[in-house]
Amino acid sequence: MSKYLVKRIGYLFVTIAIVSFIVFMMLFFTPGDPATLILGNMSTEEAREAMREQLGLNSPFLVQYFNFVKDLVLHQDLGTSYITQRPVLQEILEVVPNTLILSFVAIVIAVVFGVALGIISAVRQYSLIDAIVTVFAMIGISAPIFWYGLLMILLFSVQLGWFPPSGFDTPSQMFLPCLALGIQSMSMIARMTRSSMLEIIRMDFVKMARAKGQKEVWVILSHVFRNALIPVITVIGLQFGMLLCGALFLEVIFSIPGLGRLMIESIKMRDYPVVMGGVFFMSLCVTIVNLITDICYALVDPKIAKS
Amino acid sequence: MNTEKILEVKNLKKYFKVKNGMLHAVDDLSFYINKGETLGLVGESGCGKSTTGRTLIRLIEADEGEVLFHNKDVLKFNKPEMKEFRQQAQMVFQDPYSSLNPRLSIFELISEPLMNSNQYRKDKVKTNARVKKLMEVVGLSERLINSYPHELDGGRRQRVGIARALSPNPEFVILDEPVSALDVCIQAQIINLLKRLQKELELSFLFISHDLSVVKHISDRIAVMYLGKMVELSDYNAIFADPLHPYTQALLSAIPIPKVNVERNRTILVGDVPSPVNPPEGCRFAGRCIHAQEKCHQETPELREVGGNRFVACHLVNNEPSE
Amino acid sequence: GKSEPANSGDQSSKKDTLTVAIPFDPITMDPHAAGDTPSVNNQTPVYETLVVYDQDSKIAPMLAESWEQIDAKNWKFNLRKGVKFHNGEEMKASDVLFSFKRATSPDGVKVQYVMGAIDAANCKVVDDYTIIIATHEPFPLLGYLPYIGASIVSEKEFAADPEKAARNPVGTGPFKFVEWKKNDRCVYVRNEDYWGEKPAYENLVIRTIVESNSRVIELESGSIDIAYAIPANDVARLEQNPDTKIERNTSTLFNYIGMVNDKAPFNNPDFRMAIDLALDEEAIIKTVFRGIADYTPTPVTPICMYFDDSDTKPRYNPEEAKNLLKKAGISEGTTFTMTIYEDQTMMDAATVIQSMLKEVGINLEIKVLEFGTFFLGLESGDYEFFISAWGAVGFTEPDNNLFGPLHGSMIPASNSVHYNSSEYNGLLTKSRATPNGPEREKLIKDAQKLLRKDVPMITYANLNQIVGTRANVKGFKPSLAESHFVRYAYFE
Amino acid sequence: MNKNKKDTKTKVTKSRGQFAIVLLSFKRNKLAMAGLIILFILFLTAIFAPFIAPYGFDTTDYDNTFQQPSAEHLFGTDEFGRDIFSRVVYGSRLSLSVGFIAVAISVVIGGTLGAIAGFYQKQIDNLIMRFMDILLAIPQFLLAISIVAVLGPGLFNLMIAVGISSIPRYARIVRATTMTIKGEEYIEAAVASGTNDTGIIFKHILPNCMAPLIVQISLGIADAILMAAGLSFIGLGIQPPAPEWGAMLSGGRNYIRGWAYMTYFPGLAIFFTTLSLNLVGDGLRDALDPKLKN
Amino acid sequence: MENNKLLQIMDLCVTYKTQEGLVHAVNNLNLEISDKETLGFVGETGAGKTTTAMAIMRLIPCPPGKIEKGKIFFEGEDLLKISDRKMRKIQGKDISMIFQDPMTSLNPVMRISEQIMEMILLHKKINKKEAYAEACKLLELVGIKKERADDYPHQFSGGMKQRVVIAISLACSPKLIIADEPTTALDVTIQAQVLSLMKDLKDEFGTSMILITHDLGVVAEICDKVAIMYAGSVVEYASKEKLYLNPSHPYTKGLFNSIPKLDTDEEFLEEIDGLPPEPTDVISGCAFNPRCPYCMERCEKEKPGITYLDKEHYVCCFLYENK
């Protein structure tokens, strides 16, 4: 297991290194001059040239990338934001907790309700409740998150005045965005749980458990569910990337200071260090979550635990 | 019987690289098949029967050894020679469900091997006639010519598989468990069909199966494999009347016989077939053999002739058969 | 927000926190590195300048008690005594000198556009409370001094650790900085040692709420007291709501349609005039700004000093426009591209302009670029039509709106229309050397008349400052740009 | 071991093509049928937009701005007095073409890569799939944003961005199916009958890859439409006055307080489009995947 | 009702609703089994063997399955009428079941010991520790070392898994074990091991057993009685000896003739023509009539009733009606 972990973590670093290279390359070829953006359009060409020199924007691509890596490795430093002149790491760390809280709460909501609904509809296949869950899940998957985020504000903040439409400090502020984000993944998870439960439910060992005289509830929970969990875990892992994207919309709609918004703004402002840092961080999150899902996988599936 | 060797295999080896070592799927196999003869290849699951069959026609590339087809080494054939060879040697697969492409019609399936020869590719009428002839030969009604495999039952599908193998007029056909997926009644139909075709078309068969009674019914000679090695090879009568290798003996005694009141001395093997990954030195059967001795665990027994055209790989069998 | 909704007036007398919502997050707290409105919004509570525009847009003393112009290039300022920085140090002339030096050094590169005029090397400290400020060329310095780049910072703090100082501003203003939560809020507390009249409330919170809807909803629910940049379509509702009200002011900001003047057919004044004639600016204002903006005939907006009020009507005559187009050799159905960046009002305006130009037989393709890409092309003069804006500084000094965007020496930096008229250049250069008075007034007005004739750009809207406040917030008046002063606000 | 014996149960003798079977199981699946019908209507709408829409998508009418839905303007009018119904109708052209073309891009590139990886395996496979893994480590939407930033906004660039960012999923699925199919006995049978590599890829592997791919495509188009709308929503999408639904939604957001209907209709349009595609995709999956049948 | 009958099935009908139509999986099936008796239940694929077994256990998935009519008496009580609770008490404790495929009948994520303990804890009032000890004892009984009790199924070979399943089914010393093709998925040598184990255990515990299979050899080995099933109903029922020596129903005869014999050489096998009926087809008269070589006019119109050839031997065929 530990060897496996070491290998995975090594792989994680390689992935991130290449991701950073790709992103760096993409940014390099992106039109738009950071110096102009920093200084504004009233600035003089000399000032901009000086700024470019100062930011190292005039060196060749590989040199710039090398400097980035050097700083990262030697100083654990992601550089300084062109725009705010603050360390990128600090910029990111300030906003990242909100994004993580948002994603985490959403995923908890999604997993708890998604799995429960999935189980219910699988067990009661073709029943009314199954139909309702299926339709609900389809709606959850198809409706654009930025739309129902808005509708939620319209309903809960404007019409009913129950929750504030912006900010992310108090639980009441967090409720709407977390719910909105959770709904989408919940739908995915519910459907996945349902179909993998249905697949497992037909297997011989389930019949065997019933033939033992086991109660149906326990058959479902102790035999079917644990096996059905394996594909569900993959979905949860994959959901995380999607969740970060959904979070980005909600950060915009609910005015939440988060990583997604920071990224969009930085991309627009050609604040390369922040973009790099953000991508770096997001990839790190995604890869770590993948690692965690793989470990959960191993915990659930004894076959994988061995190898 | 004609004694011309159509196929001769010498020291064939195929190892697969797997996670924790080398999997000895086929290890130093030698045998031959005469023209018009059926060689039965039996053994338990995973002992390398299919791998042997596949390496013979180079669906898998062998690691070592020679496969002489009409005295020419198949393993050294170049592309055009291979193309020629593929017309002469064909294969019928175990699973009539997965061995037919579900998207092709029966006509397309049967004519596929023909498409490699110019005379058929250009001439639609000829192909059509040939396919219809083949369908008739294997007992498929002509109206099925445009149906798709999923519309047919297992027996019919296997007939399609056979027709397809026969379409380029091969001399030699490898039959990889062609009946094991079928019910007894259908199985009987297919076996009869194969026997009839062999007679009519003077085919040579390599018949792979794990069902000894079926093998016995169809084969002239039988080779028994265990964990990638051949342990015994002789005439079918001899094997059933007087199995020499302890494994063959155990195998025979394990077959349930559908008769009442037959008294049998059964040797029930203990333990499971060991893993073929990095097998130890010595006789591979030694671990389960009730007669195993010191020597068996240390030296690998060679397949040797023990008279009467019988071959066996066991330290404990005397040079002359006991009769 | 942290603050609970204030339901009625009885509670508000006790209120000691003012919460302001702005639409964007500040970029920096370093006044010499700030060019953007949100940063200015967050620095005005903390930093102060030598002089200031009062609520009536007149120059008034702030850190300087009095001043005089010694000659064309030198000004003497007498500083206020007993002014303390938030770190307890007293403000001296040396701090002023330091601030100006810093603002004109590479550190102040973002404020170069204004501060570059100051010749820091020749500024002289006379004594602790007197300083002489020099400019390179004759320059209307006083009108520019309320600029954020001219803020006075503590020499001690900035000399020691500029980076820390940039994040933890230490100024002389009525509020002390407490914390800055990125993309969320900045928090301030009243400076109890303030030299002047202290604000009526103790805490100031400036929140970043990007969504205009949310800003309005939060204002309605009482979570915030003042909301900047209220969308025009919410004005009526906030005015009707007894709990909220709208404060508005005109401004020196304007949006314009740019045409690259050194490129055919835009180099033909007839063509430019034809476009002006084809556009019904009032209709644009009505649709895009829901009527809450004014027309300005030139970059000099009506509030500016020396506004030329002889010719203020928008020109709209599609028939004449067609004639002029014919004269300019533009055939019916010619297609042009209008490049804009993604700003809702600009996209809306472009949409309206598109349909108006269609009336005179010009097809307009709208190309929306990202902000970053937009400016790149602006510099290189790649565009045909474009829409841009000017005037973030917000002074009534007309030079601000005439020189940067149109003076020949500013090509390509800020003169994006590449207008280079020797007559116009001469008028402006001369006006800079002329002290305020009838002579300067004439020069400035002539410049405006020239622009009216030449139409190098079509200024279609003079924006209004629209700020929503709770009904119990008094004493607040929007400034001419978005850098409003909240220090005078109080709860009733 | 003859595990295969079990399969012998699945016998179909009635003469039905695969397509007919899919259709049949589709007919039984009411949700999928509903999806198919909605999708069909959408297609008709897109094709006949000029005949359906009562006004032009960019016809402004400054005297009739902000009209609530009425008989004259089914969905009301927007801030320029444009008829929202007409815009939504014309928008179907954009959204559907963005969805289809973007997916076409990713299927062609991803599918080819996946097929190459799956067929030749070993190093090539390793190289391609590691690269795909890396692309997958960047959240897809972020990747799309970055690509739009590089290329600039616009209809075509939007398609490219959405297309490129979903390459990995098609590469993966095609690779996986190629590899499964490669292991099928009928491929061996084809080799044994002398068919060459090209014949095998085109006659045997590709046609059999289609089932899972089609499912993925129909779900993928829904995702692509959503993603394109998302990009428009944050202002990186199609240029005005093109009636892209995401952009309409984004624009309508400013008027949500007094004129919420402006966000209802484009939102509903996106929703129904993706819903129908998801339903159809789901139905296809059930119809094509024997495991889920009972 | 005679009292020595442990299980008696009367007129059982089971149907499945499928896309193609209603499948009459079990049609008016009658069957009985006495104490300490082993019944072999033979038939082709799709004959309805598994369905019958599931009906006894009351595990027919519903939908799509439905028990249309019939009675299943177990120790005098109709299993189809009692409450779920009561049925759960019987499941596992009095009747236990072994499924066809050992690969899938064990839960892959539970330890072997847990799976055995589950059964014990459900039906015996003992604590976990005792249950664990008992589970180990059961494992030893089926020839698996108790050290391996905490392993997971994937660490076992097929034969071992099937033995674990047997251990589970024996855990509560049931009165009846239903074994659904317990060895079909196993190799011959392993099959021999498992069969001999089952035989020993059955004798030791004195349980009754229904052994479902399509292999007449297996039946010959361990059964006392045999029921031949065709298209959902039993066509012939007799003691093993009687059936093997005197197969009477044309289908039974065909079945015997289809099997390749080990002890005699024949050129061709006798086959039953045609194919088993489609599950959805309703055949009027005797279900076997389209394939029956002795088919009479009457067979196409009427369903044959039960004809007793002997006290222990009945057949459903008009050929014997008047004898």
Ligand SMILES: Nc1ncnc2c1ncn2[C@@H]1O[C@H](COP(=O)(O)OP(=O)(O)OP(=O)(O)O)[C@@H](O)[C@H]1O
């Ligand atoms: N491509 C492969 N890669 C790795 N191992 C393989 C491969 N093909 C076969 N093997 C292994 O080689 C051994 C022999 O396999 P083979 O299929 O020849 O056995 P078999 O006797 O035909 O078995 P069966 O009766 O199940 O068909 C098995 O252990 C199998 O797992």
Ligand SMILES: Nc1ncnc2c1ncn2[C@@H]1O[C@H](COP(=O)(O)OP(=O)(O)OP(=O)(O)O)[C@@H](O)[C@H]1O
């Ligand atoms: N869950 C089900 N849904 C629909 N039809 C079913 C179901 N289970 C069984 N059947 C049908 O009922 C008939 C009898 O099936 P059953 O499984 O009892 O046969 P069997 O004799 O056990 O066959 P095998 O030897 O293949 O196990 C078959 O035609 C089968 O297709």
Ligand SMILES: [Mg+2]
């Ligand atoms: Mg005009």
Ligand SMILES: [Mg+2]
């Ligand atoms: Mg069965």
